[in-house]
Amino acid sequence: MNTAPAIEQTVGAGDARKVSVAQVLIYELRVRDAMSTPPITAGPDDTLRTIQLVMKAHRFSGVPITKDEALVGIVTIEDIINALDKDHISDPAERWMRRNVVTLRDHFSLVRAVAEFERHGFGRFPVLDTSGRLVGIITRSDVTSCLMRELERRADEALAREAELVAAQATGGRSDRVVVLRTQVKTGDYDGAGKVSQRLRQILRIRGIDPDTRRRAAIVTYEAETNIIIHSIGGEITVKILPEKVEIDAVDGGPGIDNIEQAMQEGWSTAGRLPQELGFGAGMGLPNIKRCSDKLEIASDAGRGTRLHSEILIKKAGTTP
Amino acid sequence: MRTHVLKLEELLTLIKADLLTESIQTEISGCYISDLLSDVLAHAQPAVLWVTVQTHHNVISVAATKDLAAVLFTCDRTPEPSIVVEAEEQGIALLRTSLTTFEAAGKLWEAGLR
Numbered sequence: 001m002n003t004a005p006a007i008e009q010t011v012g013a014g015d016a017r018k019v020s021v022a023q024v025l026i027y028e029l030r031v032r033d034a035m036s037t038p039p040i041t042a043g044p045d046d047t048l049r050t051i052q053l054v055m056k057a058h059r060f061s062g063v064p065i066t067k068d069e070a071l072v073g074i075v076t077i078e079d080i081i082n083a084l085d086k087d088h089i090s091d092p093a094e095r096w097m098r099r100n101v102v103t104l105r106d107h108f109s110l111v112r113a114v115a116e117f118e119r120h121g122f123g124r125f126p127v128l129d130t131s132g133r134l135v136g137i138i139t140r141s142d143v144t145s146c147l148m149r150e151l152e153r154r155a156d157e158a159l160a161r162e163a164e165l166v167a168a169q170a171t172g173g174r175s176d177r178v179v180v181l182r183t184q185v186k187t188g189d190y191d192g193a194g195k196v197s198q199r200l201r202q203i204l205r206i207r208g209i210d211p212d213t214r215r216r217a218a219i220v221t222y223e224a225e226t227n228i229i230i231h232s233i234g235g236e237i238t239v240k241i242l243p244e245k246v247e248i249d250a251v252d253g254g255p256g257i258d259n260i261e262q263a264m265q266e267g268w269s270t271a272g273r274l275p276q277e278l279g280f281g282a283g284m285g286l287p288n289i290k291r292c293s294d295k296l297e298i299a300s301d302a303g304r305g306t307r308l309h310s311e312i313l314i315k316k317a318g319t320t321p
Numbered sequence: 322m323r324t325h326v327l328k329l330e331e332l333l334t335l336i337k338a339d340l341l342t343e344s345i346q347t348e349i350s351g352c353y354i355s356d357l358l359s360d361v362l363a364h365a366q367p368a369v370l371w372v373t374v375q376t377h378h379n380v381i382s383v384a385a386t387k388d389l390a391a392v393l394f395t396c397d398r399t400p401e402p403s404i405v406v407e408a409e410e411q412g413i414a415l416l417r418t419s420l421t422t423f424e425a426a427g428k429l430w431e432a433g434l435r
Contacts, residue, residue: 024406194382201386211367211388218386219362226358226379279375282357291363 025150026143031113032106034146035127035136041066042075044094048083051075051093064126064134065097071126071134073097103128106135110143117143165206179203179241185228185252190278193229196237197221203241209314216292217246217312223285224250224308230275231255232306243314245294250308257300264290325433326350329391329414332370335432336425338393341405341415347390352434354426358383365389370429372422376400378407385411395422 041064042051051063055077065073075097083089083096104113104125116125117140127136183196197218204214221239228235228250235252257263264286271281290296293310300306327349333340353365354372358379361371367388373380376398384392391414394400399417408415418425 024403027403191378193379194386197386198382215367215387222382222386223359223362278377278379279356279358279373280379282359284357284359284363288359288363 025147026110026114029110029146029150030106031104031108031110031127031138032136033150034110034113034142035106035138036142037136039064039126039134039137041134042093043067044072044097045092047092048075048080048089048096052080052083052089055080062124062137064101064137065093066134069133071101071103071128073099074101074126076123101126104138105130110146113138113143161202178243181237181239181241183225183237185225185235185237187229187232187234189229190275190280193226194222196225196239200239200241200246204246207241213246213312213314217248219292220248220289220310220312223289224248224310226280227285227306227308228252230271230280235305245314246312248308248310248312250306252305254303254305256302256304256306257298258302260298260300325435327432327434331432332391332429333416336393336416336418336420336428338416338418341400341417342409342413347414349390349434352426352429353389354422362387370434372425372429374398374422376404378404380404381407381411381413384408384413389413391416393418393425395420395425 040054040058040060042054044065044067046065054063055061062074062076064071065075073093075093079096079098080089083091088096102116102120102122102125104116104127106127106129113125116122124137124139126134127138129135181196181199186192200221201214201218204217217239221237225237228237232252233254235250238247238249238251240247240249262268265283266287267283269276269281269283275281286298289308289310292312294313295309295311297309298306327335329340329347329349332338332349349368349370351366351369352372353361353369355361355364356373356375358375361373361383365371365387368390370391370393371380371384371389372393372395374394374396376394377400380392380400381404383389392408393416395418397417397419400415405415420428
């Protein structure tokens with residue numbers, strides 16, 4: 001979906017064909033994830049000598065100058081070299097600092113930060129929050145180490161998942177452990193849809209459950225999740241995986257269904273324009289849920305919330321293909 | 322009834338499509354066309370090609386839920402890079418053509434997909 005700011009689209013639009021994980025990460029990660037904080041600053045009255053010592057102590061190549069928490073300038077290592085050369089190292093920062101400081105906002109994506117580094121050739125940017133307060137400093141190496149950290153975290157996650165899979169296969173793919181997946185579902189969060197059903201399918205696959213049961217359980221979960229996203233003020237999905245069945249409970253905070261019988265008819269929908277443009281609101285959500293469930297209960301009070309309980313039976317082991 | 326299976330490479334030339342995902346070896350055993358997600362959840366068969374103009378994240382969720390083989394975006398609709406990565410993780414091939422859905426459907430039918 002096109003929710004990213006314009007600059008991010010132009011950067012990424014060139015080649016949508018091959019995208020590495022790192023490339024995706026620089027879209028997802030924000031400047032605030034990578035920046036160093038709190039920023040070490042100096043005042044306009046501090047001498048360049050004082051600032052040189054700060055740089056030496058912290059191995060910085062630039063120090064932002066602030067006055068009453070507002071960014072007023074920056075002194076870089078070049079300014080210090082000039083000051084030593086021209087013999088004004090004892091002057092206050094105010095006299096020699098650069099005043100037109102290019103800054104980044106903390107909510108910018110890293111892809112934008114990388115583009116700004118390329119464009120200006122600077123080694124660092126002061127970072128401001130939305131209210132214009134200086135909250136951190138970001139360097140090129142901050143971006144690199146942030147990417148490395150995130151890649152490492154994802155690799156660890158992938159290894160853990162693999163270990164889980166291997167362990168499950170070692171026990172013949174069968175497990176009697178009851179797994180409960182519980183997720184808050186936010187209204188209008190179309191991009192977040194499908195996470196619970198994806199996890200559910202993964203677990204059922206590991207357990208060697210047959211594809212038809214897997215698909216039915218995933219469809220009920222997905223439709224229930226999107227129902228909450230499209231129609232309610234928000235709610236919760238709980239999926240309980242038992243040895244003999246999958247139980248799916250979807251509870252939302254309202255506004256409730258006026259006429260359940262009508263809602264169960266194929267083609268009936270009250271979805272608004274945005275969800276319809278995205279291909280939701282076909283009026284088949286509840287009918288799909290009904291068709292896929294072995295047991296279904298829906299309770300709804302107009303003005304209150306809706307509670308949906310669905311069960312999908314798991315065929316006995318040995319009958320699986 | 323004669324059932325025809327198409328390889329992904331054959332499909333690419335047939336409908337003048339680009340492959341957006343890394344080359345995923347797959348065979349297409351049929352086709353379903355719809356822009357309504359629940360409709361696909363209700364009626365698409367596993368391992369088929371889904372033709373649609375929708376390009377957002379939920380398309381991948383639905384395709385994965387139904388174990389579809391590939392998704393073809395018509396009218397040159399292009400998904401965001403993150404969607405392509407998601408599809409690769411799920412083992413679903415993504416294709417893009419400048420043909421309209423109707424034109425693509427005609428060519429697929431002529432090639433023997435039923």
